[in-house]
Amino acid sequence: MARAATTSDAFNAIAEPQRREILVLLRGGERPVTELARDLGMSQPQASKHLRVLREVGLVRVRGAGKQRLYDLDAHGLRPVHEWLGGFERFWSGSFDRLDEYVQDLKQERREEPPDGDDQ
Amino acid sequence: MATTSSGGEPEHATADREIVMSRVISAPRELVFEAFTQVRHLSGWWGPEGFTTTTRSFEFRVGGAWDFVMHGPDGTDYQEWITWREIVPPERITLLHGESRDDPNAFESVLAFEPAGDETRIVMHTVFPTKELRDEAVEKYHAIEGGEQTLRNLAAYVAELTRNETTPKGAES
Numbered sequence A: 001m002a003r004a005a006t007t008s009d010a011f012n013a014i015a016e017p018q019r020r021e022i023l024v025l026l027r028g029g030e031r032p033v034t035e036l037a038r039d040l041g042m043s044q045p046q047a048s049k050h051l052r053v054l055r056e057v058g059l060v061r062v063r064g065a066g067k068q069r070l071y072d073l074d075a076h077g078l079r080p081v082h083e084w085l086g087g088f089e090r091f092w093s094g095s096f097d098r099l100d101e102y103v104q105d106l107k108q109e110r111r112e113e114p115p116d117g118d119d120q
Numbered sequence B: 001m002a003t004t005s006s007g008g009e010p011e012h013a014t015a016d017r018e019i020v021m022s023r024v025i026s027a028p029r030e031l032v033f034e035a036f037t038q039v040r041h042l043s044g045w046w047g048p049e050g051f052t053t054t055t056r057s058f059e060f061r062v063g064g065a066w067d068f069v070m071h072g073p074d075g076t077d078y079q080e081w082i083t084w085r086e087i088v089p090p091e092r093i094t095l096l097h098g099e100s101r102d103d104p105n106a107f108e109s110v111l112a113f114e115p116a117g118d119e120t121r122i123v124m125h126t127v128f129p130t131k132e133l134r135d136e137a138v139e140k141y142h143a144i145e146g147g148e149q150t151l152r153n154l155a156a157y158v159a160e161l162t163r164n165e166t167t168p169k170g171a172e173s
Helices: A017-026 A033-040 A044-056 A075-085 A087-112 B029-034 B039-045 B131-145 B148-166
Strands: A060-065 A068-073 B003-005 B018-025 B052-058 B065-071 B077-088 B092-098 B107-116 B119-127
Touching: A017 A033, A017 A044, A017 A060, A017 A068, A033 A044, A033 A068, A044 A060, A087 B018, A087 B029, A087 B039, A087 B119, A087 B131, B018 B131, B029 B107, B029 B119, B039 B052, B039 B065, B107 B131
Parallel strands: none
Antiparallel strands: A060 A068, B003 B018, B018 B119, B052 B065, B065 B077, B077 B092, B092 B107, B107 B119
């Protein structure tokens, strides 16, 4: 089956698991390629190749800092993915996360109340 | 993680203007339902991470409304207005969700609470009057969620989502 070029858009770029790993690592802030390669257990040329793909679709950006080149997540490139997921879904997904936590607290509270403890 | 399907059934007439989401919450449904019924509960979880709410008025009954402001983590305020159209404890809540009392773009969401063993599955079904209004709502909530931090979080979210797709565990019905 013919595959779309990984550099055609963000979706194709993040179809590759190691590139998604890179994005997750970059959530914490900018990193040099050496650190990324080490954390992912890959060679530096491999990591650089992935970073090049991510750069071409606008998911990461790079800046020189002395001898180092620092890579950073470029949130702008995620916009098509975000829109595809949909703000509404994301809104509710976040709310449901918080609801789950909230209900766990509520459950705990009820457990600690005496069994005949009624609402006032 | 919430499972989402937007327009998943091509033969369905409303497919391009509806959003269906479901989520399992590990608590009995009476308790989950209760978290929707009082403002002190709602304000404890409404909105994604980092959001808070300020309530102007709240009346949980059919025809009553929750008039409130949502405060985003970046300091932006959003007007919200919700009215309840149907309340069937502990099974179902139908609400109309907009920005103000007479918001012509308000949309209806039906939340169904289904027992799933000791847990509760919430299925939320939202049908927008038109596809354009659906897209607008997606855009609006996109804006509400906007900001670098959210997009950073999204990278992890997308990674997880895709990972879950490749290694299915406990497939959703």
